[in-house]
Amino acid sequence: MHIVTFTRSTPDTTAKVEVNGKGEVSWGDAATVVNPWDEYSLEEAIVQAKNTGGKATVIAVGAELHNESLKHSIAMGLDAAVRVWDAGIDATDSLQWSTAAAAAVQKLGDVGLVIFGKESVDVGTDQHIYQTARKLGWTMLGYVSKILEIDEANKTIKVEKMLEGGKQVLTATLPAVISVMKGINEPRYPSFIGIRKASKAEIPVWSVADLNVVLPAKSTELAGYSNLPAQEVITEMIDGASAQEKAEKLVEKLLEAKVL
Amino acid sequence: MSRVIVFVENFDGQVNPTSWEALGLGSTLAKQWGVPLTALVFGKNATAIAEDAAQYGADHVVVCEDATLATYRLEPYAALIAKLVKDHAPKLVLGVGTSMGRELLATVAAETESGLMTEVSDVVAEGDKLVITRPAYSGKVLMKVSATTATAFLVIRARAFKPNEKDTSRKADVAAVGAVLAEGDITTKVESFTPEANKVNLSDAGIIVSAGRGIANNPANPPAGVADATVWKAQNGFETIVQPLADVLGAAVGASRAAVDAGYISYDHQVGQTGKSVNPDLYIAAGISGAIQHQAGMRNSKMIVAINKDGDAPIFKMARYGVVGDLYEILPALTEALKKKLGK
Numbered sequence: 001m002h003i004v005t006f007t008r009s010t011p012d013t014t015a016k017v018e019v020n021g022k023g024e025v026s027w028g029d030a031a032t033v034v035n036p037w038d039e040y041s042l043e044e045a046i047v048q049a050k051n052t053g054g055k056a057t058v059i060a061v062g063a064e065l066h067n068e069s070l071k072h073s074i075a076m077g078l079d080a081a082v083r084v085w086d087a088g089i090d091a092t093d094s095l096q097w098s099t100a101a102a103a104a105v106q107k108l109g110d111v112g113l114v115i116f117g118k119e120s121v122d123v124g125t126d127q128h129i130y131q132t133a134r135k136l137g138w139t140m141l142g143y144v145s146k147i148l149e150i151d152e153a154n155k156t157i158k159v160e161k162m163l164e165g166g167k168q169v170l171t172a173t174l175p176a177v178i179s180v181m182k183g184i185n186e187p188r189y190p191s192f193i194g195i196r197k198a199s200k201a202e203i204p205v206w207s208v209a210d211l212n213v214v215l216p217a218k219s220t221e222l223a224g225y226s227n228l229p230a231q232e233v234i235t236e237m238i239d240g241a242s243a244q245e246k247a248e249k250l251v252e253k254l255l256e257a258k259v260l
Numbered sequence: 261m262s263r264v265i266v267f268v269e270n271f272d273g274q275v276n277p278t279s280w281e282a283l284g285l286g287s288t289l290a291k292q293w294g295v296p297l298t299a300l301v302f303g304k305n306a307t308a309i310a311e312d313a314a315q316y317g318a319d320h321v322v323v324c325e326d327a328t329l330a331t332y333r334l335e336p337y338a339a340l341i342a343k344l345v346k347d348h349a350p351k352l353v354l355g356v357g358t359s360m361g362r363e364l365l366a367t368v369a370a371e372t373e374s375g376l377m378t379e380v381s382d383v384v385a386e387g388d389k390l391v392i393t394r395p396a397y398s399g400k401v402l403m404k405v406s407a408t409t410a411t412a413f414l415v416i417r418a419r420a421f422k423p424n425e426k427d428t429s430r431k432a433d434v435a436a437v438g439a440v441l442a443e444g445d446i447t448t449k450v451e452s453f454t455p456e457a458n459k460v461n462l463s464d465a466g467i468i469v470s471a472g473r474g475i476a477n478n479p480a481n482p483p484a485g486v487a488d489a490t491v492w493k494a495q496n497g498f499e500t501i502v503q504p505l506a507d508v509l510g511a512a513v514g515a516s517r518a519a520v521d522a523g524y525i526s527y528d529h530q531v532g533q534t535g536k537s538v539n540p541d542l543y544i545a546a547g548i549s550g551a552i553q554h555q556a557g558m559r560n561s562k563m564i565v566a567i568n569k570d571g572d573a574p575i576f577k578m579a580r581y582g583v584v585g586d587l588y589e590i591l592p593a594l595t596e597a598l599k600k601k602l603g604k
Contacts, residue, residue: 220406222405225396226403228400235579248597251598
């Protein structure tokens with residue numbers, strides 16, 4: 001089966017992210033990495049492509065920065081990579097993003113399953129995942145913690161899905177879009193051969209015209225970014241001769257503050 | 261007619277209480293705009309839940325108890341909400357940020373080509389336009405966004421907005437509607453559901469007790485034949501030290517990424533950048549140093565208490581109260597002191 005997964009480059013998780021004087025989000029000299037949730041979807045795409053005797057393609061919708069995560073994906077073992085970009089796409093608008101993403105999947109033609117990581121840490125949302133499924137008109141299965149079965153002959157997929165109150169087992173028809181949770185697999189590290197392959201890879205860029213799609217008007221407008229309000233916490237250390245004394249003093253403080 | 265619609269989240273007959281917070285925000289905005297507030301309730305017990313929705317502020321309630329909607333599935337729920345949105349052209353559709361609320365409102369927003377904003381922690385109405393505040397970059401910065409479409413969709417964060425006081429005298433018009441999709445048109449089937457008993461949801465929790473790497477310094481000795489003594493010590497610590505404290509406080513149990521990655525506790529307890537983002541009234545961090553990834557998930561807690569052996573741990577800088585000490589001594593003492601004070 002031809003499996004597609006999406007990725008993007010995001011600031012390293014340990015990076016200090018701030019809004020600079022021009023109102024832009026900046027992470028200084030910190031490196032960008034593959035969106036942490038995508039490690040799992042990339043691994044799952046490789047595994048499922050192998051299990052079904054198919055291939056796995058990775059797509060990024062965004063500016064050149066995202067080539068880094070596409071190269072990392074190839075180094076991990078993805079078969080092909082495509083970047084979708086056009087000055088006409090506002091990547092912060094989930095409807096435009098998902099329309100372009102869905103059109104790219106359609107252009108590949110023979111895709112049976114799209115796998116996303118649970119969310120993107122930069123935009124801090126997962127809405128583009130469900131909206132891509134809707135734009136494709138495919139079944140959406142979110143928060144998948146395990147793929148139990150892919151039956152290509154009958155075009156069905158069986159998964160375990162995490163809900164707040166427990167676990168659901170669902171079957172659905174293919175093609176489908178799924179999002180996968182941390183812990184679904186152990187993502188592999190890129191191999192030496194993979195890194196060499198990635199360094200030589202030419203990544204094609206598809207524009208809106210290449211996708212043969214009309215983007216919807218922007219549905220949201222960014223008013224701006226701001227830094228978090230400074231938290232002026234005065235820390236009071238609780239001392240005492242014993243653990244019991246410290247604990248009792250702390251309980252008094254918590255009762256005074258009415259947080260219990 | 262222009263209106264505000266709130267999707268009241270109902271799973272197997274149980275309402276997610278954050279839905280009442282959504283109704284609270286919805287009724288404030290509906291009053292400001294002079295439009296009615298409509299609640300949608302689908303699935304088991306929908307008619308009974310409709311009465312609660314009225315008491316929490318709904319003027320109208322649309323219920324659907326069709327068999328295809330008895331257990332939550334995205335497709336039939338999204339199809340019905342999309343139809344209602346198309347019929348009523350509301351100014352605003354509100355939902356809550358659970359797995360259900362997120363996928364459902366995103367799907368309907370795509371279907372109706374509407375602007376969607378999730379993880380909303382603040383809303384300011386400038387006339388007809390809503391400017392919302394939400395976190396970005398894992399909570400390291402904030403962004404302000406507004407919708408440019410006739411209908412705006414908002415998914416709110418738990419505990420960011422206040423519910424109305426329940427008014428038992430309040431009634432609403434209740435209208436029952438049918439489903440849009442027949443069973444044969446739905447491509448997903450629920451094979452089974454395994455509930456997790458007594459699970460306290462981190463996102464809704466008023467108090468959270470979290471532990472990190474320090475939980476592995478358990479003085480107890482593992483029984484013979486245990487494969488990994490460190491993992492046993494940590495797991496035993498969560499069961500015998502952290503959980504009893506959480507029980508006394510009615511709190512949820514959280515953990516740092518380090519503790520989850522080491523296999524000390526399951527992933528659904530993880531707080532931080534690749535786990536849950538939480539905003540309780542009280543967050544007790546025990547044996548957690550306070551890496552930037554962890555801070556991103558818990559810095560919105562109203563009060564932070566840090567317990568750590570290392571007096572220089574960065575977590576103390578965020579904490580209102582700090583205790584330097586071994587969590588294996590401090591947490592049990594805290595549990596005892598609370599039992600005494602709270603009379604439990």
